[in-house]
Each structure stands twice: as C-alpha cells, then as structure tokens.
Amino acid sequence: MAVGKGIVTDLRPVAGVSLAVGAAGIKKPDHNDLALIHLAPGSRVAGVFTRNRFCAAPVHVARAHLQAQVESARALLINTGNANAGTGEQGHADALACCATLAQALGVAPEAVLPFSTGVIGEYLPMDRIEPVLPQLAAAAGEADWYQIGEAILTTDTRPKGHSVVVHIGDQAVTITGVSKGSGMICPNMATMLGFVCTDAELEQADLEALLQDTNEQSFNRITVDGDTSTNDACIMAATGASGVALHPGSEDWNCFHNAVQEVMRELALQIVRDGEGANKMVAISVHGAASVDDALTVAYTVAHSPLVKTALSASDANWGRILAAVGRAPVASLDLDRVRIDLDDIPLVKEGGRHPDYTEEQGAALFAESQFTIHIDLGQGEVTETVWTTDLSHGYVSINADYRT
Template identity: 40%
Template sequence: MQKWQAIDGHLATPQGFRAAATAAGIKKAAGALDLAMVASESARTSAAGMFTTNLVVAAPVEVSRRHLEESHGRCRALVVNSGNANACTGHPGLRTAEETARATAKALSIEPRDVLVASTGVIGVPLKSELILKAIPGLARSLSAEDASPVARAIMTTDTFPKCCVLRSELKGHAIHLAGIAKGAGMIHPRMATMLCFITTDAAIGPRTLEQILRSAVEGSFNCLTVDGDTSTNDTVLALASGLSSAAVVPGDESRAWFQAGLDELCQTLARMIARDGEGAKKLVTVEVTGARTPSDADRIARAIANSPLVKTAIAGSDPNWGRILCAAGYSGAKFDPYKVDVYINALALCRKGLDAGFDEAAAKKELGQKELILRVELHEGPANARIWTCDFTRDYIDINASYRT
C-alpha cells in the first residue's frame, strides 16, 4: 500500500461520480452559483454522515438523517444549496427538503431515500422551493465527471475561496482516490458550523465501516476547529464510496488503517482551510496544549484559548499578551498548577513557570505577524495533549456579521 499523495482534481475525480452546479436564484447576487448536485453511478454506493449536535436542527439535516437510516447507509445522489439554511422554517422547510429529494430522485430514476440534502446560509428565512425544483432537471442533465470544481464554489457563503482536497494512493495494484470539498468561514464551532463537507471515494467499503472511519476522522479534524465558538444548525459531513476501484477496505485488515490515514489527512487539510478562511481572518492559528493530566483537561484548555475573543484579538494586533492565554486556560475548568505553565508563540517563550519569560517585544511581534503560527501551552502535569485550529479576530469579522442578512 502506497502513501496518500495530494493531486489536482475535484469531487468527481474518484471513479463513478458526476457533479454539476448552477445559479438557481437563491442568492441575491445575479448569476451566483447556489445549487449543486453530486451523483454516483453505482447502485451499491455506501454513505455515512455526521451532523450538528445543536438542539435546533435544520430541515435538510432531519431529512438526510432519516434517509441514511431508511437506506441502511446507501446513497446515489446529494443536493446542496447555499444562500439559505432552511433552518427554523417549520413544516414548510421540511416539505421543501423532502420535495428536493423527490425531484432529484425523479430526475435520476432512483428512490427518494437514496438522495441526501444539505443547505447553508441565512437561518429563519423560508427557502423558495420553486427555485430548486425548477433547476433540478437541468442540473441532473448537466452532470459530468469532467470538472466538478464549480460545486466547491456553489456551496460557499462568506467564504473567500473554495476548499477542495484530492488524494490518491494504491491498494493491491488498484488506484484509489479520496476527494473532499468544504465550506465554512463563520459560525464555526463543530461538535458536529455553518460548516459543510462532502467526500467521495472509489474505495469499496461497507456503510458501517465507512461510518466508523468517518467518525474518527471528524473527531480529529472538524471537531478540533473553531472560528467564533458558534455551532450551526446545519453542520453536515457526508462521505460517499462508489466501490468502483475494485479495491476493498476490510475491517480488521491493514487496509482499514491505511484508509483511515487517508481520510484523516483529507479532513484535517480541509479543516485547516476553513480556519484559514475564518470570516475576516488574516492568520491561521494552531493551539497546542501539552503535558495535561487528562485528554479532557488538554481539550478544555485548548478550546478555551482558541475561543477567547481577547486572545484572538491580541493575535490580530500582533500583541504578545500571554496573560490572556494563561487566563483562558485558568477558566477552562481543567486542573493544573499555574506556576508550572510555559507559553510559546512558535519557538519563542513568552511565559515560563507562570511568569514573564523576559522575551524581546520586537521578536514576539514578528512571530505574531506571520500568517500561520503555533500557540503552545506546556502544562508539565501529565501525558495528555490536544490541538485546536482557529484564527484571529479582526474588525472585518464584525463588518461581515453586522450586515450578513442584508
């Protein structure tokens, strides 16, 4: 088995998939791509999904959960719209999601339960079903395996660039591909924000195994990501496996660990892209906590720091205010001795044993001025570590979100 390598490609690079995108008129901007479809040629396509843990759940999440259960983890098509979340829209919103699945099924001659749906955009605004239903037949006719790059653009809202990653490897002489696209820039705080991710592969893998591998990959990637601490109503990560590569991923076999490594890499790459593209963000920040007593303590501290507006604004201003970092660790609920703690920006120590490390101010500002940086907190309490990706908070974040609906 070869290592996974990044290649140029798109969501339809894995065998058996076709995709298309169109401007259905959901977004206010004329001609803006806002509706996408992905379809599989294989009737035995496996599917797995991870969804928001928010108590308030969008209509498409309800429908996709139900369809995955009814189909026993099978799927032939995915339809996603941007510009409207179809959340907090009551029975009409649920009816729109169901009608979308039925219209797609009719256009592709498949069963409605084999269609998954997703939405992203403004919450609480009715989604005009007629716009989607009118566009679906033409969208289905335009499905192609040649270039699915427009799909990554069609799911964007406040994103500044499309997020796509494609990996290739070989298993027993057969080429296997993993492809993924994601969107998200604000309302990002998945505990499985608005965050969407869609993954395709031509590996032959059963629904149960795919779900287990996806769950593990999400836990180490999208669930280690925060932009603003808000968890969306629409979080969705869906993985589809056509099985057309003729190489099987078998539970208990080394192929399972190999495929897990590939999906981990894909999801982590997309998670970093989302953090880098946080609304108004200028810097990608990796928060690392080492030497905690327990994994839970490490995770609590890393999340508290990554979500702290004071820490994030200090990073935006290249201000080496390490006291804010230690303060966030202190209110996280984790147990540690403050006078054992060391704090670093990249390799530069700002704090040693809970006290100022006597660092050079100019050197610290230079480190904080980089577009990608590591904020490391060493607790010296135990063996547990944690890592969270986040970004800085700038004035642009306020500007974007103060007028999001308009």
C-alpha cells in the same frame, strides 16, 4: 480576507461519482447555487450532523433518509443562499419536495436523496425557482468537476475548498477527494460546516461510519473561528467501491488508506480556518502534557475562544498576559501553575508561573506579526496532546456579519 493557500492539490475525479451544478437564482441571479453529487449504485454513505437543537429541515431529512435504509443514498443535493433553518413544517415539506423532484429525475427513491442547505436562517426556500432546475441538474450529472462543486456551495467564503489524495494499494490506485464550505459560524460540535468526501474504495458500512467518526474528530471537530455552531452542519463520506479495492480495518493497507482520508479531512478543515470570516491569522493552540483529552481541549478552546486573545492576535499585539489569563481560568481540576510552560512556536514565554527569563518583547512582537504560528501550552500533568486551530477576531469579521443580510 484569507490566510495562506487555498486548494493545493488537483481535485481528482472519483470513479462512481458524477457531478453537476446549476443556477436557481436563490440569492443571486446567474450564479451557480445548486450542486449535485450523484453516486453509483451500491455506494455506501455515512454522515455526521450538527448537534444544534435548532437544526435545519435538510438536516432532519438527510439524517432520516440515511437511517431509513430503504435504498442506499444515491444523490447529495446542496443549495446555497438559503439555510432552510427555522422554517418549521413548511421547511421540512420543501426539503422533502426537493428530494422527491430530484429522485424522480434520477430514477431513484426519494429516500436515496440527501438534501443540504447553507445560507440565511429563517427564510423559506424559493421552491418556484429551485424545482424547475432539479431535472436539469439530473440531466447534467457528469458535466461538472469538483472545483465547480466547491464554488457552488460557498456563502461568505472567499474561495472554494478542496483536497485530493491518491493512494496505491498494490498496483491499483484509490482516490479520495473532498470539498467543504465554511467561513463563519464555525465551532466544533460534530462538524462545523458542510463537507463532502468521496472515495472509490469498497468499504463495509460499519467501517465507513467508524472511519468518518474518527477522522472527523481529528479534523472538523478541532477547528473554531467564532465559537458558534451552525444549524446546518453536516459532513458526509461516501465510498462507491468503483475501484474494486476492498479495504477493512486490520488489513495490511488500512493504515495507509486511513491516513490518506485523515489528510483530506484535516486539510478541508484547515482551509476553513484559513478562510475564516475577516481572518488575518491562523493560529494552532497545541496543548501538551494533559491528564486527559477533555483537559487538553478545555484549555485549548478557552484560549481559542477568548475575545481578548483573538483581538490581540488581530492587532499583532504580543499581549501574552491574555494567553496566561485564559489558561488560568480554564476549568481544569488540579492545574499546577508552577508546572505550566507556554511557548510561541520555539520562543519560550512562560515558565514556573511567570515570564520565561529568555523571553523578549521583540521576539513576541515579531511572531505575532506572522500570519500563522503555534501557541504551545504544556500542562505538565500527563501524556495527552491535542491541537485546535483558530483565527483572530478582526473588524472584518464584525463587518461581514453586521452586513450579512443587507
């Protein structure tokens, strides 16, 4: 099940990026389960990674390779079907071996390869099947497109996820294209999936890192499906500089470029929510009038993570008391319930501590039957607004996860 549309733009090639996919039979035979994003010399790369303390071997290796700076990252290697998490020293050695084998085939240093894995936790990588395919993957660089990359990295996803934006800087075009994967184990704590965004703009390393942190915070760190943060989460942003357009904060064109990157990041994040495991609904929880960002997000996530709210959404049951109760138990200091207002889209629901006099059950039932809508919560305490996107909790979610390994 999925909500709304998936990819809505043509996924444009990015100058300085070559792509390849391959089939190693990690989980399914004759299925592309390896992907390579090969970056031109001189590219700059930034990453954010899961804060789960049981983070996977590829997370440890990718983070260490980025920090080593022996050679700028030249290749992103992704496998699906196996998370290589909870695999101890052998898992770490296997991730390093994948990097070394691919690096040799590409003619780069092993530290220039960043590995990423997704799939079942607690199983070792089938190295006897993966390693022979890596030289083939290197030889095929440039033969795949972004759609194929998006398809090769899926697990329980029902469809690939990607977005492209082209911005014009003077008379030159700059392209930003990204793909992501994620459907379950989605909860903000850095980034909540695998995401890869590339641009042909030329950026300084510090500017690229700040750009990723900023746009990630307003995209992948604002989504939740089930409240679970994965062991393998990572979001990588690469700037090849191949367009010849140099950009930096404070320049005349920076805001335009920043907004385009934000669009790509947010759309990739929303596509994950729309494809949440078993999801029939995508609902925005928009908190207004908060005294701080923390207060706004605390209320938003309390509502978004409430099993009672999520099951009401799944059943299209306008049991709005569940929303009221979730707001009331959110750990926010000095919450004045008489100042709280709740609307469903433009339908007034709660005012001055009780049901709004204009609200009717018929209105609520009609809205809860929709596949996408917004719950507006005004705390009446300040000027801060934050929005979190979530899904319902359906029988489908339970079935997918109960049967995941069988």
